[in-house]
Amino acid sequence: xxxxxxxxxxxxxxxxxxxxxxxxxxxxxxxxxxxxxxxxxxxxxxxxxxxxxxxxxxxxxxxxxxxxxxxxxxxxxxxxxxxxxxxxxxxxxxxxxxxxxxxxxxxxxxxxxxxxxxxxxxxxxxxxxxxxxxxxxxxxxxxxxxxxxxxxxxxxxxxxxxxxxxxxxxxxxxxxxxxxxxxxxxxxxxxxxxxxxxxxxxxxxxxxxxxxxxxxxxxxxxxxxxxxxxxxxxxxxxxxxxxxxxxxxxxxxxxxxxxxxxxxxxxxxxxxxxxxxxxxxxxxxxxxxxxxxxxxxxxxxxxxxxxxxxxxxxxxxxxxxxxxxxxxxxxxxxxxxxxxxxxxxxxxxxxxxxxxxxxxxxxxxxxxxxxxxxxxxxxxxxxxxxxxxxxxxxxxxxxxxxxxxxxxxxxxxxxxxxxxxxxxxxxxxxxxxxxxxxxxxxxxxxxxxxxxxxxxxxxxxxxxxxxxxxxxxxxxxxxxxxxxxxxxxxxxxxxxxxxxxxxxxxxxxxxxxxxxxxxxxxxxxxxxxxxxxxxxxxxxxx
Amino acid sequence: xxxxxxxxxxxxxxxxxxxxxxxxxxxxxxxxxxxxxxxxxxxxxxxxxxxxxxxxxxxxxxxxxxxxxxxxxxxxxxxxxxxxxxxxxxxxxxxxxxxxxxxxxxxxxxxxxxxxxxxxxxxxxxxxxxxxxxxxxxxxxxxxxxxxxxxxxxxxxxxxxxxxxxxxxxxxxxxxxxxxxxxxxxxxxxxxxxxxxxxxxxxxxxxxxxxxxxxxxxxxxxxxxxxxxxxxxxxxxxxxxxxxxxxxxxxxxxxxxxxxxxxxxxxxxxxxxxxxxxxxxxxxxxxxxxxxxxxxxxxxxxxxxxxxxxx
Numbered sequence: 001x002x003x004x005x006x007x008x009x010x011x012x013x014x015x016x017x018x019x020x021x022x023x024x025x026x027x028x029x030x031x032x033x034x035x036x037x038x039x040x041x042x043x044x045x046x047x048x049x050x051x052x053x054x055x056x057x058x059x060x061x062x063x064x065x066x067x068x069x070x071x072x073x074x075x076x077x078x079x080x081x082x083x084x085x086x087x088x089x090x091x092x093x094x095x096x097x098x099x100x101x102x103x104x105x106x107x108x109x110x111x112x113x114x115x116x117x118x119x120x121x122x123x124x125x126x127x128x129x130x131x132x133x134x135x136x137x138x139x140x141x142x143x144x145x146x147x148x149x150x151x152x153x154x155x156x157x158x159x160x161x162x163x164x165x166x167x168x169x170x171x172x173x174x175x176x177x178x179x180x181x182x183x184x185x186x187x188x189x190x191x192x193x194x195x196x197x198x199x200x201x202x203x204x205x206x207x208x209x210x211x212x213x214x215x216x217x218x219x220x221x222x223x224x225x226x227x228x229x230x231x232x233x234x235x236x237x238x239x240x241x242x243x244x245x246x247x248x249x250x251x252x253x254x255x256x257x258x259x260x261x262x263x264x265x266x267x268x269x270x271x272x273x274x275x276x277x278x279x280x281x282x283x284x285x286x287x288x289x290x291x292x293x294x295x296x297x298x299x300x301x302x303x304x305x306x307x308x309x310x311x312x313x314x315x316x317x318x319x320x321x322x323x324x325x326x327x328x329x330x331x332x333x334x335x336x337x338x339x340x341x342x343x344x345x346x347x348x349x350x351x352x353x354x355x356x357x358x359x360x361x362x363x364x365x366x367x368x369x370x371x372x373x374x375x376x377x378x379x380x381x382x383x384x385x386x387x388x389x390x391x392x393x394x395x396x397x398x399x400x401x402x403x404x405x406x407x408x409x410x411x412x413x414x415x416x417x418x419x420x421x422x423x424x425x426x427x428x429x430x431x432x433x434x435x436x437x438x439x440x441x442x443x444x445x446x447x448x449x450x451x452x453x454x455x456x457x458x459x460x461x462x463x464x465x466x467x468x469x470x471x472x473x474x475x476x477x478x479x480x481x482x483x484x485x486x487x488x489x490x491x492x493x494x495x496x497x498x499x500x501x502x503x504x505x506x507x508x509x510x511x512x513x514x515x516x517x518x519x520x521x522x523x524x525x526x527x528x529x530x531x532x533x534x535x536x537x538x539x540x541x542x
Numbered sequence: 543x544x545x546x547x548x549x550x551x552x553x554x555x556x557x558x559x560x561x562x563x564x565x566x567x568x569x570x571x572x573x574x575x576x577x578x579x580x581x582x583x584x585x586x587x588x589x590x591x592x593x594x595x596x597x598x599x600x601x602x603x604x605x606x607x608x609x610x611x612x613x614x615x616x617x618x619x620x621x622x623x624x625x626x627x628x629x630x631x632x633x634x635x636x637x638x639x640x641x642x643x644x645x646x647x648x649x650x651x652x653x654x655x656x657x658x659x660x661x662x663x664x665x666x667x668x669x670x671x672x673x674x675x676x677x678x679x680x681x682x683x684x685x686x687x688x689x690x691x692x693x694x695x696x697x698x699x700x701x702x703x704x705x706x707x708x709x710x711x712x713x714x715x716x717x718x719x720x721x722x723x724x725x726x727x728x729x730x731x732x733x734x735x736x737x738x739x740x741x742x743x744x745x746x747x748x749x750x751x752x753x754x755x756x757x758x759x760x761x762x763x764x765x766x767x768x769x770x771x772x773x774x775x776x777x778x779x780x781x782x783x784x785x786x787x788x789x790x791x792x793x794x795x796x797x798x799x800x801x802x803x804x805x806x807x808x809x810x811x812x813x814x815x816x817x818x819x820x821x822x823x824x825x826x827x828x829x830x831x832x833x834x835x836x837x838x839x840x841x842x843x844x845x846x847x848x849x850x851x852x853x
Binding site for chain 1: 660661714715716717778779780
């Protein structure tokens with residue numbers, strides 16, 4: 001017989017090869033997703049008919065109808081897909097109508113669902129599983145919902161869906177209704193990081209939250225919620241809020257459409273508040289203002305810049321050219337002046353634009369929830385000094401040491417004005433007419449007994465303990481610990497001022513408290529104790 | 543039943559079918575192309591003079607004619623040892639081989655993907671090793687000259703990859719403050735398909751064993767998962783991260799390379815040989831995970847059992 005290959009031989013061989021090919025599961029398996037996008041009149045008529053039939057058959061259920069806020073007369077109805085009475089997760093139709101006439105139908109419907117929808121587990125069983133897994137107990141209103149879950153790899157599974165808010169994340173779990181396994185989960189925490197331009201035209205990251213398509217200045221990534229409100233120049237509303245007569249809501253929160261923020265005041269207030277929280281946490285382990293993660297709220301644009309010329313002097317000094325801590329975790333940042341406007345020979349920018357100012361105000365909150373230093377006379381000066389010290393410490397923590405804008409130094413508020421100036425100097429208080437020695441303290445009644453002036457005494461003590469040097473008044477020399485060890489002096493002052501001082505503390509008590517803190521932290525006779533002792537002595541506090 | 547066991551079962555079925563094909567189609571007594579000459583019966587050692595027809599008178603001796611030669615029987619020749627079963631010249635028409643086995647080695651590769659995280663560029667460096675996985679193939683050819691055949695080959699492999707990942711992830715709150723992360727991910731799939739034009743040379747090794755050496759250009763196509771993003775967990779203050787895995791996307795591509803190997807078979811019947819095959823293939827393709835180029839080595843070393851049909 002010839003060796004001619006007959007067709008049957010080839011066929012068998014091909015079958016043989018075919019049978020050896022690897023078996024791969026289909027990407028979609030039996031799951032079918034039918035996308036719907038109907039806008040033509042004929043299609044819409046068909047879909048209206050289909051929807052009517054599907055509603056009658058229980059395949060879809062209307063979730064409700066909303067009026068269109070942008071196009072008058074339009075309504076939008078959402079219909080969820082159901083299979084034997086169980087919602088099909090993700091299956092949905094959206095019907096737009098104009099005066100009752102359907103204009104469009106969009107949606108996605110799953111086909112080929114074939115499941116026994118009788119679950120083995122009850123919602124309570126699943127809640128127990130979730131609690132065991134996450135430690136979070138679900139309330140009655142958060143009971144797991146039975147759904148048909150289309151699986152990424154194809155097919156469907158009967159599962160319970162539950163949204164669980166844990167300490168660091170909001171997670172949606174899908175638990176198999178038969179065996180309790182987690183079949184899918186994802187984070188539902190819609191926090192985002194955007195970028196923004198600060199007051200000095202620098203670029204910062206801002207932690208925001210996406211709600212209804214708009215980015216809000218709500219930082220949900222840090223343990224406390226941090227809000228930045230834009231009061232849009234409504235001073236009346238600002239004051240009502242500060243007095244607890246109105247509450248602010250999402251519409252008051254600073255917002256941005258694309259998360260590329262251009263509101264410089266809001267960017268700096270929001271970012272710097274977060275950084276200040278970070279500093280207190282990382283340096284001292286403190287959980288926010290009250291050490292219990294109190295919500296922090298910053299208010300920007302309490303007034304309108306263009307109204308500055310007609311503002312009263314008190315409004316100008318408080319809401320334009322100042323920043324203050326209003327209690328309850330609320331900070332208000334002055335609006336500054338419009339470009340070209342000059343007060344005191346200076347142009348003034350948004351007050352949230354200086355990191356040391358933001359940290360200063362927030363530190364008032366720390367004091368409020370710790371020593372509670374009474375804001376008058378010596379205790380008031382110590383209150384101010386502690387805010388200056390922490391404000392400067394935060395600046396050194398996040399910025400490069402140097403002179404100029406956005407540099408860390410011992411000046412307060414130097415980033416706010418043009419030409420560059422400052423409110424106070426810790427290195428040389430006398431340069432801003434503040435005392436650098438106890439003997440030169442202000443004893444009058446203005447400014448609550450000179451709280452913003454006499455703070456210079458403690459400020460200078462902090463500076464000398466770090467950097468060393470000679471007090472200009474006493475001539476006494478201090479051997480500082482050096483800038484590389486600045487954190488040690490920061491910890492001493494933090495410990496002394498938040499842990500030891502009473503509300504009506506004096507400078508002498510501040511000396512004793514910080515010396516005790518130095519001994520606690522670094523030992524008696526340590527370089528730190530010596531520096532603290534020499535510094536207070538140099539500024540005349542014994 | 544697992545996919546692997548299903549595949550093994552199908553290989554067995556395929557082998558049986560191939561055997562049946564060979565048994566059904568090859569004529570009884572037919573020799574495989576490599577044995578046709580060697581097993582041909584030796585010619586008889588009889589005189590070549592034709593016998594007179596029955597009844598014919600013997601011719602008288604013609605003195606004019608030369609004396610008719612009578613062929614004297616030659617002395618018996620010592621029996622030579624059998625020649626190799628395969629002669630130097632293969633006279634069959636062609637062959638076909640199906641094979642199944644494992645991809646035992648494959649080129650590792652590295653890839654780098656930059657992705658956006660917290661408004662900055664995060665970097666993922668992946669060093670991928672292809673794991674052992676099943677391969678299946680078929681090759682065939684037609685003899686064109688002596689023992690040389692020209693033909694084609696087709697092969698598929700299904701493997702997975704182990705990926706060692708290092709990465710730099712930006713801090714959520716600060717620019718230019720990166721967190722280092724490292725970890726290992728597995729279970730990333732890889733499917734390769736190879737088409738080759740091959741020249742094959744048949745060599746007799748033993749009496750019932752022969753071997754094809756083959757080589758040629760190959761087009762190797764790959765469809766595989768590649769890491770595109772690092773999955774991690776983090777918590778405040780976000781100064782460190784913990785690696786949990788990678789996100790991947792399925793990318794595909796192909797390139798022309800080379801393939802070469804050897805296929806040894808033991809002839810269990812006249813038309814069917816069973817044996818093993820060793821094949822090495824290589825090509826270098828540029829794939830684009832997350833739309834960023836990565837050079838990936840394809841192919842590798844494959845060991846298979848094979849069934850060969852000679853015709």
